[in-house]
Amino acid sequence: MDRYTKAFVVASLAYFFLAAVLGAWMGSATPAGWVPFAHIHFNLLGFMSMMIFGVGYFILPRFNGRTLHWPSWVPLHFYVANIGLIGMVATAPERPSTGFALFAGLSVVSVAMFVINLGATMLIAPAVEEEEEEEIPARPQASPAPSPPSPPQVDIHPDMRVGEILTRWPQTVEIFVANGFASLGNPEHREQVKQIPITLRMACQRHNVDLEPMVARLAAAAGGAPRAAAAGGGAGTGPSGGGGRRGGLSRGEPIRPDSVLGDVLAAYPETEKVFKRYYGAGCFSCPGQATESVKQSAMMHNVNEKEILTELNRAAGF
Incomplete structure (x- = not known):
């Protein structure tokens, strides 16, 4: 959680405690007239609403990719809600x-x-998705392929x-369906999948499908050879080469939004300080680095x- 998302949760717990204290006061004595009002609103606009704000900001965008x-x-919402x-x-x-009407109005604005x-x-x-789609065809130019293969x-x-x-290759849906991704045969489900930032590597792992043969089948259906096959004999590009792990990223290639964190660290150990500054030291022991891309991790960490x-x-x- 970032600073203000966490602040909403902390404020929520503080208001919950205050509401409990006021509730105990109401039950043990005759309180001032404002106490029932404060008790109710600390519970509703304090505890419940701010917990919803904090958790909602953190979870709902991620559920939608x-x-x-x-x-x-x-940050502005945090201050408006609390002041109100x-x-x-x-x-x-x-x-x-x-004065009361003004502060009540601020509470409405915060909601x-x-x-x-x-x-x-x-x-x-988001407009970013369209920009990435336009940039994708230019990526092979950044790969230092020694010579083009015979198939395209x-x-x-x-x-x-x-x-x-x-x-990009609608005809590949038949390959997906034939190899364990039966749900992609449903057009509505396909449209939903297009909005989710899940990579082929992650999908194959979840469905227990061999990755390399799947890449080859998809490339054949698309009318050519996979990118990895073109550089397969080069040094440092295959699974046992000196570049990126499992051929995901080789040293000399620029880091892309869909580059997997583990591949980035394997190809460029010097990026560790950047990840540590943004994500903390826990990033290096998290199993997610084997499947999460730079784009996904940025989204998860806001x-x-x-x-x-x-x-x-x-x-x-670079």
Whole structure:
């Protein structure tokens, strides 16, 4: 969790404690008139709402495979929500009053900010996806292939998104269905998969499908040879070479959004300091580095994807 997402959860627990104290006061004595109001609103707008805000900001964008549409709103939302709630409780004895109406309005605005931000995140497709689709065909030029293979080269590789493969080569759906991905035969499910940042490597691992033969079959269906096959004899590009792990990334290739973290670290150990600065030391013991891409990890840690990608490539010498 980032700073303000965590702050919502911490504030929620603090309000829960205050509500419990006020509840005990109400049960043991005759409290002041504002106490029941404070008890109710610390529970509803404090404990419940702020827990929903914090958990919602953290989980819902990830469930949709997207980053928050307006992340800069979150700090502002935190302050607006807390000022509104505390102000309402402070001016409750004077209500109805201009001050109370003002703070109540802030509470309404805070809820609206949450609804609009998450609604836009789930309903509006991010423009970044389109930019990446346009850049993908140029990737083979960055690969130092010594010579083109006899069949035409197809840029299908283990770290390519399944949705991207289906979009660029619709005929590959038959290969997926025939090799254990029967659900992709459903057009509606295919459209959903196209929105999920799951790579071919991850999909094969989940469905217990051999990765390399699957890449070869997909490339054949797309009308050529897989990218890995074109460089298979080169030094450092195969699974046992000196470059990236399992052929996912070789030293000399730029780091891409769909590059797997483990492959990046294997090919460019000098990027460790960048990952540590953004993700912490726990990144290096997390099993997710074997399957998560730079794009996915940035989303999970609420980090700007372009920013960390630039720093990783700079550390790698690009």
